[in-house]
Amino acid sequence: GQxxxxxxxxxxxxxxxxxxxxxYQTSGFNGLFWYQQHAGEAPTFLSYNVLDGLExxxxxxxxxSRSKGYSYLLLKELQMKDSASYLCAVTERSNDYKLSFxxxxxxxxxx
Amino acid sequence: xxxxxxxxxxxxxxxxxxxxIECRSLDFQATTxxxxxxxxxxxxxxxxxSNEGSKATYEQGVEKDKFLINHASLTLSTLTVTSAHPxxxxxxxxxxxxxxxxxxYTFGSGTRLTVV
Numbered sequence: 001g002q003x004x005x006x007x008x009x010x011x012x013x014x015x016x017x018x019x020x021x022x023x024y025q026t027s028g029f030n031g032l033f034w035y036q037q038h039a040g041e042a043p044t045f046l047s048y049n050v051l052d053g054l055e056x057x058x059x060x061x062x063x064x065s066r067s068k069g070y071s072y073l074l075l076k077e078l079q080m081k082d083s084a085s086y087l088c089a090v091t092e093r094s095n096d097y098k099l100s101f102x103x104x105x106x107x108x109x110x111x
Numbered sequence: 112x113x114x115x116x117x118x119x120x121x122x123x124x125x126x127x128x129x130x131x132i133e134c135r136s137l138d139f140q141a142t143t144x145x146x147x148x149x150x151x152x153x154x155x156x157x158x159x160x161s162n163e164g165s166k167a168t169y170e171q172g173v174e175k176d177k178f179l180i181n182h183a184s185l186t187l188s189t190l191t192v193t194s195a196h197p198x199x200x201x202x203x204x205x206x207x208x209x210x211x212x213x214x215x216y217t218f219g220s221g222t223r224l225t226v227v
Binding site for chain 2: 031033040041042043044045048087091096098099100101102103104106
């Protein structure tokens with residue numbers, strides 16, 4: 001990917017909040033996506049940020065700061081089913097707007 | 112909406128044989144499809160971009176003669192792994208660009224390929 005960094009693993013308790021950070025370096029930033037991926041399954045779309053600020057969608061929120069090359073995904077009221085890998089991905093002009101993925105953050109929710 | 116159907120979900124093949132993976136867009140036209148490979152606990156790595164009616168564009172380091180891509184219609188793209196070897200064992204996922212539904216890209220359900 002285009003120097004997309006996110007933590008490898010995070011653990012949290014059911015009902016708690018977890019914030020997954022993602023930093024990136026791009027040439028001609030076009031947008032940032034967050035996907036959820038359960039083991040052995042395809043990624044599912046969570047959010048898309050193209051402008052600075054917070055996008056809220058139910059229990060999930062995503063934030064973007066283009067000047068800092070930084071985003072986070074906030075998961076609230078964690079449920080056991082939220083245990084999954086969360087992928088940060090960016091598109092940029094210099095890469096023909098193709099998705100470039102970070103390595104993913106594995107979130108484990110404990111009872 | 113914006114569903115991509117990918118088949119097969121799992122396949123086991125012998126070394127030296129070829130395997131074809133299909134991705135179909137069910138409720139939209141996919142001018143562009145992307146093929147990814149994902150090894151355990153790693154990220155999705157883009158292998159190639161296929162465009163309907165033209166040759167695929169391969170990422171650096173991906174052998175185009177080994178991974179044959181065909182995108183003959185607006186709803187079907189195929190990836191054929193030729194002369195498969197155990198190191199080709201991986202999770203292959205297709206994705207299509209969805210321009211008008213606010214989600215950017217939609218993914219197939221993936222194919223787990225095991226070469227024995």
